[in-house]
Amino acid sequence: MLQKRNLIVTVLVWFVLWGLFQGWYALNAWKSYENHLQQSISNVMTRISLDVSELPLANPRLKKVANKRAIERYLVRFNQYLLDHEYPISLRSLQGIEAEAAAGTTQTRTLSLPRQDLKVEFVVKYPKILEYFSTWPPFVSLLIAILYGARLNQRTEARRIRLADNEEAAISKLVIDLNTRELFLTNDEKHRIELPNKPFCFYVALLDYSSHQPESPLYHNKDLPEEFLNLTNKYFYRLMELGHTRRKRPDFSSNIDKMLSEIRAALDEIFEPNAENRGKYYPKKAQGEGSRSKLHDFSLENLTPEDFELIGR
Amino acid sequence: MLVPVKLPGWIFLCLILLSMLFLWHAAQSRHELANSSIPRLLELESQCTTQSGTHPDNLVLFTYTEYRAKTVMQALCEHPEISKQFGTITAYWQADEREVVQLIGKGIVDLALVKDNFVKALQSDLTYGYEVVGAYEDYSAYFISLKEKPWLTKEYLLGKRIGLLDYPTSRSGHIIPMRMFKDLGLTRDQINIVYAKSHSELRKFLSNGNVDIISSYWQKKDEERFSKNYITPLQDDISGSKWYLKLKERNTELRCSVQDILKDLTEKQQGYYQNLTILNPCKSDEVNQ
Numbered sequence: 218m219l220q221k222r223n224l225i226v227t228v229l230v231w232f233v234l235w236g237l238f239q240g241w242y243a244l245n246a247w248k249s250y251e252n253h254l255q256q257s258i259s260n261v262m263t264r265i266s267l268d269v270s271e272l273p274l275a276n277p278r279l280k281k282v283a284n285k286r287a288i289e290r291y292l293v294r295f296n297q298y299l300l301d302h303e304y305p306i307s308l309r310s311l312q313g314i315e316a317e318a319a320a321g322t323t324q325t326r327t328l329s330l331p332r333q334d335l336k337v338e339f340v341v342k343y344p345k346i347l348e349y350f351s352t353w354p355p356f357v358s359l360l361i362a363i364l365y366g367a368r369l370n371q372r373t374e375a376r377r378i379r380l381a382d383n384e385e386a387a388i389s390k391l392v393i394d395l396n397t398r399e400l401f402l403t404n405d406e407k408h409r410i411e412l413p414n415k416p417f418c419f420y421v422a423l424l425d426y427s428s429h430q431p432e433s434p435l436y437h438n439k440d441l442p443e444e445f446l447n448l449t450n451k452y453f454y455r456l457m458e459l460g461h462t463r464r465k466r467p468d469f470s471s472n473i474d475k476m477l478s479e480i481r482a483a484l485d486e487i488f489e490p491n492a493e494n495r496g497k498y499y500p501k502k503a504q505g506e507g508s509r510s511k512l513h514d515f516s517l518e519n520l521t522p523e524d525f526e527l528i529g530r
Numbered sequence: 531m532l533v534p535v536k537l538p539g540w541i542f543l544c545l546i547l548l549s550m551l552f553l554w555h556a557a558q559s560r561h562e563l564a565n566s567s568i569p570r571l572l573e574l575e576s577q578c579t580t581q582s583g584t585h586p587d588n589l590v591l592f593t594y595t596e597y598r599a600k601t602v603m604q605a606l607c608e609h610p611e612i613s614k615q616f617g618t619i620t621a622y623w624q625a626d627e628r629e630v631v632q633l634i635g636k637g638i639v640d641l642a643l644v645k646d647n648f649v650k651a652l653q654s655d656l657t658y659g660y661e662v663v664g665a666y667e668d669y670s671a672y673f674i675s676l677k678e679k680p681w682l683t684k685e686y687l688l689g690k691r692i693g694l695l696d697y698p699t700s701r702s703g704h705i706i707p708m709r710m711f712k713d714l715g716l717t718r719d720q721i722n723i724v725y726a727k728s729h730s731e732l733r734k735f736l737s738n739g740n741v742d743i744i745s746s747y748w749q750k751k752d753e754e755r756f757s758k759n760y761i762t763p764l765q766d767d768i769s770g771s772k773w774y775l776k777l778k779e780r781n782t783e784l785r786c787s788v789q790d791i792l793k794d795l796t797e798k799q800q801g802y803y804q805n806l807t808i809l810n811p812c813k814s815d816e817v818n819q
């Protein structure tokens with residue numbers, strides 16, 4: 218049931234969404250890291266600022282030199298804390314006194330102490346490329362793509378059914394060719410049935426009358442309406458024009474049952490494989506006992522002028 | 531593929547937005563600083579509870595180095611006699627002179643290892659009753675050089691790189707050599723002073739060749755790195771650091787206990803701090819009175 222085209226589209230959607238989600242994730246991961254980095258730097262600078270008064274730094278005003286060992290010990294302790302708490306930075310130097318720091322890009326900040334500037338150098342550890350990727354995007358996008366694919370399938374199925382119906386509807390159109398006195402269906406133009414002139418004209422008039430005057434019944438044991446007879450005559454004269462006959466116009470009020478039988482037989486043959494579609498074209502038979510004497514309407518119901526085609530009017 | 535429900539178009543937009551929200555959250559939660567601030571990293575004091583731990587009184591002690599302060603503090607906490615009189619022992623350590631002035635000058639500390647010039651300058655012994663319970667040896671100050679014996683003349687010292695301590699209270703490292711320069715008529719800009727923070731750092735400067743001469747004490751261990759022939763005495767009888775104990779009452783027990791502890795400590799020491807003289811040592815019958 219999975220059509221090839223739909224599958225390709227689904228896979229394409231999967232990759233596009235994967236790319237979109239991955240890009241979105243990477244962007245947010247980077248932003249998150251940036252925030253984390255800024256917060257880390259802020260924390261570190263705050264801690265140093267708080268400790269500065271107790272750190273034996275050099276003080277040119279008082280002709281004091283820095284206690285290198287004490288500062289180095291402080292930096293080592295500081296870096297151990299940073300390492301233990303997964304900070305993305307480590308201290309490289311304080312006022313020029315260095316400590317062992319990890320490899321990476323060096324950044325400098327300066328603290329404006331009341332009596333001097335204090336230069337703080339630290340090393341920034343940037344995340345590896347792998348940290349910008351996540352395993353979530355492919356799965357989430359796959360899920361959505363699958364749902365989308367299912368929907369695609371639903372719609373193509375529905376469309377296919379609709380087209381089939383349309384085709385069937387198109388198939389079911391009846392064509393009446395006045396040039397050849399033939400009846401056939403649009404889907405099967407080879408299968409043609411010829412009717413003799415009288416039932417042919419009667420049927421064409423019946424189609425015309427029923428489609429244009431839907432609520433007007435036609436009773437086989439009552440007089441036919443004048444409009445209907447006008448139509449039968451009109452079509453007979455047309456046949457004469459087309460050279461099918463030179464005879465006198467027949468009486469369309471007589472032998473209605475015979476005409477209807479011939480018509481029904483022809484329709485049965487035309488609609489042979491899909492008998493259910495002949496409904497609106499088929500003059501109904503009288504049912505039950507005593508049907509001949511009953512009032513029976515043989516006009517065609519639910520017939521519109523679009524349901525049939527007249528060639529050679 | 532059969533899906534039971536018919537999926538409307540807008541649901542995909544919702545799913546995509548939800549996914550993006552989820553991924554945003556996932557990216558955010560990768561980096562979260564556990565604590566928003568860094569706690570104290572510098573340790574400048576320590577405290578311990580004595581064996582009894584109930585007495586409200588606190589004994590405060592002070593030395594220059596963290597190691598010595600903690601060692602004495604621990605020994606005091608474990609001493610049975612001290613435990614009778616004190617509930618807690620607090621130890622301060624600080625090499626900076628400004629704190630020493632406060633601690634001694636205001637009588638904050640009960641037991642301190644300091645140079646006697648501090649106590650004399652602040653007259654704390656008279657004000658707060660600081661008594662010397664133990665004293666380290668007197669020592670001498672020398673100019674020490676690597677390759678020749680220094681002369682104490684203006685011409686010799688002119689332009690030399692001389693290593694001193696930048697503590698104005700240090701006698702062998704600062705006061706005595708500076709006075710020597712003045713006596714010789716040398717001005718500050720005529721000599722190249724390089725400051726160090728400790729006597730061991732001075733020695734490092736000398737052996738590395740950062741300075742030509744240093745001013746310091748001399749101990750036996752120095753013979754391993756330097757030659758005794760290349761030292762010139764500047765002054766003798768410089769009083770060593772002393773242990774001062776603040777005694778308000780006739781608290782003999784305290785004095786004797788402290789002296790015991792200090793005596794025990796010298797056994798673990800090397801070099802200069804091995805020679806401790808106990809002043810007015812306790813006799814056994816004095817304790818029993």
